[in-house]
Amino acid sequence: MAYAVVGKSVRRVDAIAKVTGQAKYTDDFSERDMLVGKILHSPYAHAIIKTIDVSKAKALPGVEAVLTYKDLPGNQYSTALPGVIGDVLEEEEERVKFGTAGHPYSLDPNHRDKEDRHILTKKARFVGDAIAAVVATDELIAEEALRLIDVEYEVLEALTSTDAALKDGAPLIHEDSPRNILASGGFARGDVEEAFKESDHVIEGEYETSIVQHCHMENQTSYAYLDADRRIVIVTSTQIPQIVRRIVAQALGISWGRVRVIKPYVGGGFGNKQDVCIEPLNAAMTLAVGGRPVKLELSREEGMIDTRTRHAFKFKIKTGINQDGVINGIHISAVSNTGAYASHGHSIAGSAGGKFRYLYPAKALKYDPITVYTNLPVAGAMRGYGTPQIFFAFESHIEDIAKKLNMDPIELRRKNLVEVGYVEPLSKNKIMSCGIRECIDKGRELIKWDEKKTLYKEQSGVKRRGVGMACFSYASGTYPVALEVAGARLVLNQDGSVQLQLGATEIGQGSDTVFAQMVAEVLGLPMDMVHVVSSQDTDVSPFDTGSYASRQTYVSGMAVEKAAREVKEKILEFAHRMTDIPAHLLDLSNQSVVFKHSGESVLTVEEVAMQSYYDRILAKPITSDVSNNARINAMPFGVTFAEVEVDTQTGKIEILEIYNVHDSGKIVNPQLAEGQVHGGVSMGIGYALSEQLLFDEVTGKPLNNNLLDYKLPTIMDTPDIGVAFVEAEDPTGPFGVKSLGEPPVISPAPAIRNAVLDATGVAFNRLPMNPQRVFERFKEAGLI
């Protein structure tokens, strides 16, 4: 459909704020004389604290408080008012445990995240685990105090891989998780064993992904204080203010309403800020100093190990396929490494399968994931939420099948791709729009696939070129797995402009702009008449669980559209009362109430607004304050096409061209959408070629938790990224949208891997394909 504002590349509403530095981030709220919090991290991956002596640290002038597990709240704390810390609890069991995953709360106890954390721990489970904390008048004193804390550890065996964790007799990381398994269990649709029997070929493969980190620009930062109401206020760089509120309250054993969370501008999150990493400790810190403001900011080095990472997965895939290319059954087994604590844990493995199953609706599909604890940093949510892993595996695997069966890999996929109308039997979600075939056509054309396939058929020499592609499916939000409530409030000003308040969080992705476009569209306003309140404050913002699962444009967009339509209805009703023209004959356009049939202006919106404020009888300013429970989902699809040149002597892979083509339904703002894809593809390239958090295999010590040694692609490593959209508008989405936030990161890695295979004939089944590993594989393959 054609719209006036939706679909246009209008300028970001926060562009000037960000360019001029007026946008305030958490650190910009720093107060004078604010105290500083610092964390003592465990130097051991697996160890029990035998004794901990904080007396020297406490005695250091400038130290206001030192906290250990002993000081932190037990269950009896729940009845106390905040303001007092100091229940001494020797036994870990007595103390409140909580989960940190940024999921909507569930009334069903079986549907909640595992509660396996204390704010500070008596047992270190990874190098970096928070053992103690100091609050001091400045950072240098705080750091000096950390050095003065004497800890005697009983060091245990560090389980630095899922294999080690799963071996018989391995020590338990959490006493209540036998064999170090956090959880297992996936799903089955149809009977795969039967399907394999019916198949002409049964082909197997193994694939493995690495641990990577989000590397958002702005580190985890928060500050907390007790307000005059003796409530804990936390200003924090988060994607999920409402969930931070809940989890801090749970962690401290206090009533949820006694916590207030404010989210300023945020410098990126990518899922790492969909976890409640530092706020409970920050809250405990301010309680320990009688409510004075305390700032807790992680350094890059701390953040890379003591926030969250992306789960490394190991996959075994077995596929039954007919000679004609029709897949009968797929069996995927996966082992997911969640590190030392649950965080999002098995949800990631579950979600990977849940999102994969829309792409190829093979009649039999079995998915068997297990999620395993290890003594490594905690894995959690990261852009794609399990799908970059599973699609790397399967899109590599299907390429291998095509090669084995000597089929065209695109044709093979086409034979098995989903079509509109498919109802996924397990989720009951129905595919109401699907542009995956058009995405493939467009990508194929952009990269000149057929031409290059022919050109690169016979190659020799040091540098070899190839093309590859990979597809993906995703979802828009979490329905039906979790609840999708979103809220928006809209106020019509006297001049006909509006303010839009959201619970959904702008974290850099551009959602504020997209929401403003939706409001402008419904109300017939220019963009500069829509003022977005860009900060969330759990005291006053409409309720929304936040930014994750690529839910905002789709799920929160529904609330925004609903709020705008409600305001529109009220404007037309008011205009009717002013003119006696029936409201159903009226519409809004160009800041006016117009006749629907002719577009002729009846009144300006300003005239209606003035009447709504100041009519002696009818005065009632026009607002809407809506909540929307989205009990539906829409599946976006897409494809990456990549062309690479592989230097067989150095192992260096250069991406010559790369295109992501997305069906994300209607694109509200093409320029922002393109930016979203650029970022995602760039992350995907890092995931494919260079990024990996490395650990000493014996001690579990991190080896590259800094931006020098961790090889994030720089702009010099990043090719021009081509972006195209196939706008298969979804009838369920506001204005036909589907999600776009996470999808761009999913398919670049397998597409690049498949291009390398095309160029060299060597299949890489493990990420990243960095020069060292490429070189080793080429030697194994006899290429060099």
Add this chain to the structure above:
Amino acid sequence: MAYAVVGKSVRRVDAIAKVTGQAKYTDDFSERDMLVGKILHSPYAHAIIKTIDVSKAKALPGVEAVLTYKDLPGNQYSTALPGVIGDVLEEEEERVKFGTAGHPYSLDPNHRDKEDRHILTKKARFVGDAIAAVVATDELIAEEALRLIDVEYEVLEALTSTDAALKDGAPLIHEDSPRNILASGGFARGDVEEAFKESDHVIEGEYETSIVQHCHMENQTSYAYLDADRRIVIVTSTQIPQIVRRIVAQALGISWGRVRVIKPYVGGGFGNKQDVCIEPLNAAMTLAVGGRPVKLELSREEGMIDTRTRHAFKFKIKTGINQDGVINGIHISAVSNTGAYASHGHSIAGSAGGKFRYLYPAKALKYDPITVYTNLPVAGAMRGYGTPQIFFAFESHIEDIAKKLNMDPIELRRKNLVEVGYVEPLSKNKIMSCGIRECIDKGRELIKWDEKKTLYKEQSGVKRRGVGMACFSYASGTYPVALEVAGARLVLNQDGSVQLQLGATEIGQGSDTVFAQMVAEVLGLPMDMVHVVSSQDTDVSPFDTGSYASRQTYVSGMAVEKAAREVKEKILEFAHRMTDIPAHLLDLSNQSVVFKHSGESVLTVEEVAMQSYYDRILAKPITSDVSNNARINAMPFGVTFAEVEVDTQTGKIEILEIYNVHDSGKIVNPQLAEGQVHGGVSMGIGYALSEQLLFDEVTGKPLNNNLLDYKLPTIMDTPDIGVAFVEAEDPTGPFGVKSLGEPPVISPAPAIRNAVLDATGVAFNRLPMNPQRVFERFKEAGLI
């Protein structure tokens, strides 16, 4: 009626914030590197700027901008975006004029305030008028720059009294106001001339009040900047954020939605912050420096002349009365001195009569006020809004009549006082509750009136004692004169606590606490479960015109009660869905949903709240966002009884005892109400005995615009103030309330005056009764 929380002296919700210093006032929002604005005030009371040279000031390092009338917006500015100042306008007529009174806007042009101001003026109309302004990097540079501005004035005759302004041939202060009359016209009910003819006695009197100032603790302070949206943001110590928004926009000729106003904690206003004194200039200052933050803070000396004062009035009263004490007719003429600009102007004179007419419903009442411009500081709204003046006059006059007719002054009043059921013919307001007689009985008893009347009958000697009393009537808000729209938003948290957002402004009077009590009452919550958002922000707060006219507990309280009842209804409806028990059988009590008939608990509110947030089907967080148009009014009444000892040699009047007894309907918080009365009586004592802004009669120069020379009563001058309430609950008010904010200031002055008359036989018809004047009058009267 008996309530659980309403009627209890619960602790102020902002008590801890204010005691600990956590409450943030405007100045606490200061930013580093903020620029400072300073004003050049006219040294002449009446003068035209012939030339103004700012070149030296502009050249001073550290000066960022210098503004004069030439730089300020003309009508053509309205289409420009803010961010540019610099239209050079030589002629005053070309420039936008605006009014500053904090009244709700009216759609009827005839009902709007006079627009007679420019942000900076080419013609000075009082000593202190704002001629030019400087923005500089610090205060000292700004002050130095003011001294460098060269102004050549053509000095005109200063009209320093209403007599001077009204005399034939007086120069015009505003060209469009002939005879310097801003406005005239009052009302007439019945025929006074006829009433005089029918009366046994026709008695006349003349009375005069002085110019006083509010002297709120926190001076006028604001700071302004352009936000990233290029909107003007003003943080200001105001009673009326929504009206500041409108008037700043009008003054700059821009769209109202492009201004955002934030009201932090406020340190008192008393009506002076019901006027938009500094914000338009502050906004112009930030525009002049490209949107950088500029702070504009008036010193006490500046504020006492360049904000607002209380109108001095001169009254002539003529009363026709029968021998039995029944008043047939009253004719009051008044001349009100509004100073150099209109501000609230004639509304004050109008309102004085409007509120007076409820107390004694004499069948004939004629009120003839005129409001006159003079070359003195601008008079505006001040606690009581004309009533301290008119009741001083009439309650003195009725005492004089009693004395003249040898009647008991209380009996005389009783014969003429209003009764329940009276419908005031002009306003059509009906008296639905009236405790004035009980107030008199209580006050009489408290002060031991009859005993002292006898005791003090025959006195001689230097020190003489006497008792006096005076009554008043008032209103709750402005209906039917102006619009009374109020808003409130309420959010139910998961734990059953709530947040309350208000448009009504807490300025120290305790309204946040009273509103929280109302919510707690309706929802069956303890006070610490009601969290009040104490700041207003025009972007997100519900619409309410602010704190004035003693409207909040009554008018905004209606919106609060409505919001609470809506939330209650939604909770019960949700509980019904959870239990199938019909909602009408349920009630809320003690944080639970209970059976109405037995009080037995069915569910906790927390259980309902959790379901409202997280039910997979029904999830919809419970909120209310209401607006209320109060098209009704309720009249509070009250009385002061005072006992004085007059030192006939020094002229010093000591108040031995003073009691204010109020019928303000239901008292929501007795302790806060008592505090409100203490403050008002203390102001009334200052008005009676010592306060007066003095000016040189020739030049109009202020003589005592500082807190040393202006004799505000200190705690040493203030007796113990006795307070009692007669709670004649009004059926129209939420929980039966009527207003209490302004009333306490109205009757102390005439009661003290009548006590002095009782003690000495000398009638003082002019305020203040300071030792100098007392001494002079006693000499005139032959007493000394």
